[in-house]
Every structure is written in structure tokens, then in C-alpha cells.
Amino acid sequence: xxxxxxxxxxxxxxxxxxxxxxxxxxxxxxxxxxxxxxxxxxxxxxxxxxxxxxxxxxxxxxxxxxxxxxxxxxxxxxxxxxxxxxxxxxxxxxxxxxxxxxxxxxxxxxxxxxxxxxxxxxxxxxxxxxxxxxxxxxxxxxxxxxxxxxxxxxxxxxxxxxxxxxxxxxxxxxxxxxxxxxxxxxxxxxxxxxxxxxxxxxxxxxxxxxxxxxxxxxxxxxxxxxxxxxxxxxxxxxxxxxxxxxxxxxxxxxxxxxxxxxxxxxxxxxxxxxxxxxxxxxxxxxxxxxxxxxxxxxxxxxxxxxxxxxxxxxxxxxxxxxxxxxxxxxxxxxxxxxxxxxxxxxxxxxxxxxxxxxxxxxxxxxxxxxxxxxxxxxxxxxxxxxxxxxxxxxxxxxxxxxxxxxxxxxxxxxxxxxxxxxxxxxxxxxxxxxxxxxxxxxxxxxxxxxxxxxxxxxxxxxxxxxxxxxxxxxxxxxxxxxxxxxxxxxx
Ligand SMILES: [Zn+2]
Numbered sequence: 001x002x003x004x005x006x007x008x009x010x011x012x013x014x015x016x017x018x019x020x021x022x023x024x025x026x027x028x029x030x031x032x033x034x035x036x037x038x039x040x041x042x043x044x045x046x047x048x049x050x051x052x053x054x055x056x057x058x059x060x061x062x063x064x065x066x067x068x069x070x071x072x073x074x075x076x077x078x079x080x081x082x083x084x085x086x087x088x089x090x091x092x093x094x095x096x097x098x099x100x101x102x103x104x105x106x107x108x109x110x111x112x113x114x115x116x117x118x119x120x121x122x123x124x125x126x127x128x129x130x131x132x133x134x135x136x137x138x139x140x141x142x143x144x145x146x147x148x149x150x151x152x153x154x155x156x157x158x159x160x161x162x163x164x165x166x167x168x169x170x171x172x173x174x175x176x177x178x179x180x181x182x183x184x185x186x187x188x189x190x191x192x193x194x195x196x197x198x199x200x201x202x203x204x205x206x207x208x209x210x211x212x213x214x215x216x217x218x219x220x221x222x223x224x225x226x227x228x229x230x231x232x233x234x235x236x237x238x239x240x241x242x243x244x245x246x247x248x249x250x251x252x253x254x255x256x257x258x259x260x261x262x263x264x265x266x267x268x269x270x271x272x273x274x275x276x277x278x279x280x281x282x283x284x285x286x287x288x289x290x291x292x293x294x295x296x297x298x299x300x301x302x303x304x305x306x307x308x309x310x311x312x313x314x315x316x317x318x319x320x321x322x323x324x325x326x327x328x329x330x331x332x333x334x335x336x337x338x339x340x341x342x343x344x345x346x347x348x349x350x351x352x353x354x355x356x357x358x359x360x361x362x363x364x365x366x367x368x369x370x371x372x373x374x375x376x377x378x379x380x381x382x383x384x385x386x387x388x389x390x391x392x393x394x395x396x397x398x399x400x401x402x403x404x405x406x407x408x409x410x411x412x413x414x415x416x417x418x419x420x421x422x423x424x425x426x427x428x429x430x431x432x433x434x435x436x437x438x439x440x441x442x443x444x445x446x447x448x449x450x451x452x453x454x455x456x457x458x459x460x461x462x463x464x465x466x467x468x469x470x471x472x473x474x475x476x477x478x479x480x481x482x483x484x485x486x487x488x489x490x491x
Contacts, residue, residue, distance in 0.1 A: 417458025
């Protein structure tokens with residue numbers, strides 16, 4: 001009885017294990033399809049419903065796989081309960097232990113089931129074990145083989161007791177086989193259902209891809225902006241796709257966004273450029289790009305973003321009284337002049353190619369004490385937007401260049417105190433304000449991470465810190481957005 005149970009259970013488990021594997025394949029292929037819209041560059045031009053359709057196909061695959069694995073698990077559990085023999089691992093160890101003890105073993109088999117067991121003294125069939133029942137290695141490892149038939153063993157030569165025994169085994173086998181059918185049926189039905197529906201799903205996915213690719217091809221070049229809903233003062237990435245297979249036919253790409261020129265560079269996912277959303281923008285910001293081809297044909301592409309408004313002022317700060325009241329006309333003129341200087345530095349940056357080849361770094365590793373765009377009131381009288389990011393730092397702490405660039409301006413500003421401006425080329429400049437000391441000179445090319453100055457408390461401050469600013473051309477942007485750029489945008 002136990003022989004039969006062991007054998008049956010093993011064979012019974014084959015089906016659930018197969019289902020486990022099937023489930024795994026489904027889960028893997030489902031996950032793969034599910035993520036396609038998020039990494040494949042060609043998918044940027046696809047519409048929302050197209051992305052959703054692919055996600056739905058992937059999700060249903062994933063769900064099918066999980067369901068099948070669950071079904072298989074339930075079947076295995078039920079088999080374990082029905083046979084009450086512990087795990088397969090325990091059975092293997094038991095079998096090996098018996099083998100090691102040198103106990104004589106033989107195999108009992110029928111057309112459907114095979115089992116190993118110590119030679120039963122009540123069975124007098126006397127089969128020469130080696131000739132009938134598989135190789136020695138196979139027996140030693142306890143793997144079951146489907147060999148022989150009961151008649152070979154018990155048939156003519158056996159005693160009546162032997163024949164009766166085989167008879168019993170036969171009926172038990174039938175019983176177990178019925179049991180297996182009963183247990184397997186839901187899992188097998190589930191597998192067949194999933195095979196059929198997955199075929200349909202893949203067919204739908206294939207047809208859909210053919211259709212969508214044809215639609216994209218007919219649509220021509222595409223311009224997109226990322227992120228799709230940037231904040232005011234955000235640095236954005238513009239991507240030009242679908243320029244045609246023969247890239248050489250494009251001879252020029254020119255464009256502007258919010259009045260600033262765009263510099264497109266080739267990348268794996270098309271041509272990319274940096275752009276900026278003005279801090280004070282309240283309406284839609286549009287990018288216009290003109291692609292000129294060798295044939296003289298020109299395509300004008302447009303893309304736009306609508307930033308949400310910045311929150312109202314909430315920071316209350318106390319500063320030296322000369323900064324806390326509205327500026328007199330002479331000081332106002334000085335502040336305006338200094339602003340123009342920094343602005344000119346930003347605009348000139350369009351004239352030189354990008355100087356950087358590695359991602360931007362934080363100028364200080366310390367915590368940010370005030371983020372970008374916060375509205376603040378000084379001494380309850382003067383209101384302004386914080387157009388940079390403040391980093392903590394004691395007086396004299398080092399300040400690092402965010403990336404490779406040229407020192408283009410060192411000055412003492414009324415609001416900014418001691419300032420250093422770096423031109424990174426391609427329209428990107430960074431400024432370091434309130435320094436106690438600048439350690440570089442105008443015209444120097446600085447390395448990424450080089451110490452360019454020391455933290456101070458010059459200008460309009462509440463205490464020593466670094467105020468870090470960034471511009472794209474003439475537009476002030478959130479410098480922390482620079483840290484998200486990959487170096488591919490510089491080439
Ligand atoms: Zn600041």
C-alpha cells in the first residue's frame with residue numbers, strides 16, 4: 001500500500017510541478033510586457049490608450065501565471081494531505097538512507113506506476129532485479145522508472161500469493177489514478193484555458209504593435225517634453241523622435257522654448273535637448289522645433305506644458321534692517337545692474353558647447369535648508385521667491401563646482417554677497433552665492449567637484465550658508481533638476 005502511495009504521489013506531483021513552471025513563464029512574460037511602455041524608447045510617441053492596452057495584456061498574463069501557480073500549489077497541498085507522506089525531500093533522504101544500509105531493493109511496476117521498495121518477503125516473485133528494473137544508478141538515486149508490466153513479474157512463474165498481491169496493487173493503482181484525475185482536473189483545465197487565451201493575447205499584441213507602428217510611421221516626427229507637467233522653474237528634457245530611418249536626411253534642427261534656443265544632441269532614444277519653464281509662467285509654455293531635411297523639406301513640431309502655480313509665500317525671515325525694507329532707488333539700480341550681469345552670463349552660455357561629460361553634483365553634501373521657489377517675507381515687509389537652493393554650511397566650509405565649466409563671473413553683489421558663476425556650456429550656468437571667499441579666478445576651467453570657494457554670510461542672509469542657483473540661458477531654474485540629468489545630454 002505504501003509503495004503505491006509513494007509512487008502515485010510522485011507521479012501525481014509531476015503535473016503540479018509542470019504547472020508551477022508554466023505559471024512562472026506566464027509571470028515572467030507578463031511582467032516583461034507590462035513594463036515595455038516604460039522603457040522602450042519607441043513607446044514615447046504612443047497614446048495613453050495604446051499604453052494601457054499593452055499594460056492590460058501584460059497584467060492579464062501576470063494574473064494568469066499567478067493563478068496557475070496558486071492552483072498548482074493547492075493541488076500539491078491536497079496531494080500531500082491525501083497521501084500523508086511528508087515532503088518529497090524527506091522521501092528522498094529516506095530512500096538514500098535505506099540504500100546506504102545496503103538493504104536489498106527491488107522495483108514493483110505496472111504499465112502506469114513504478115515504485116522502489118525493499119524486497120518484500122511476502123512477495124515471492126524473485127525477479128532478477130538488475131535485468132528487469134532499470135539501471136543500478138537509477139535505482140540508487142531512487143528515481144522511478146516506468147519499466148516492465150505486472151505480468152512479467154507475477155504472471156506465470158509466481159505463486160498464487162504473488163498473483164493476488166499484484167491484483168491488489170492493480171486495483172489500488174486504478175484507485176490512485178482516479179484520484180489523480182480528480183485532483184488534476186481543475187489545474188489542467190486552468191492550464192489549457194491559459195494556453196488558449198495567451199495565444200489570443202499574443203496575437204492581439206502583435207496586431208496592435210503592427211497597427212500602432214504603422215500609425216506612428218505615418219504620423220512623422222514627434223516632439224515630447226519630459227516631465228509632462230513640470231513646476232515653474234523646472235528644467236525639462238525635449239525629445240525628438242521618429243525622424244525617419246535615414247537620419248542623415250535631417251540637415252538642421254532649430255528650436256526655442258520660452259524664448260530660449262534649444263540645442264539638440266543625438267541619443268539612443270532620438271534627439272534630445274534641455275529646455276526650461278520660466279519661474280513666473282502662469283500659462284502654457286510652448287516649444288517649437290523646425291526640422292530641415294536635405295531635400296529642403298521643413299517640418300515644424302510643437303509641444304507644450306502647462307505648469308501649476310507655485311504656492312503662496314509662507315516663509316517668514318528676519319534679516320539685517322538694510323535688507324528688510326524696500327530698497328532705495330540707488331540700491332535698486334545696483335541690484336538691477338547685478339541681476340543683468342548674472343543674466344548676461346546665462347545668455348552667453350548658449351554660445352559654447354557643453355563642457356561637461358558626467359552628471360551634475362551637489363555643491364555641498366550637507367542638507368538643503370530651503371528649497372526652490374518658496375515664497376518668503378523679509379522682516380514682514382519685502383516679499384520674494386527663493387530662486388535657488390540653500391545648503392547648510394559653517395563659515396569657511398568648502399563649496400564644490402557642480403560640474404566642469406569655466407569661471408565667468410566673480411563679484412560682490414548687494415543681495416548675493418560674494419558670488420561665483422560657472423558656465424557649463426550649452427546654455428547651462430550655475431551660481432554660488434554668499435561666499436566668504438572665492439578660490440578661483442575668472443577664466444579658470446574648473447573640474448567637476450573642485451573646491452571653488454568657502455561658505456560665508458555675505459549679502460542678504462540670516463546666517464552662513466550656500467545659496468546655489470542655476471540658469472538655462474536667461475531663465476532661472478531649480479538647480480536640483482540638474483542633478484537628475486544624465487550625461488548623454490551633453491554630447
Ligand atoms: Zn538661498
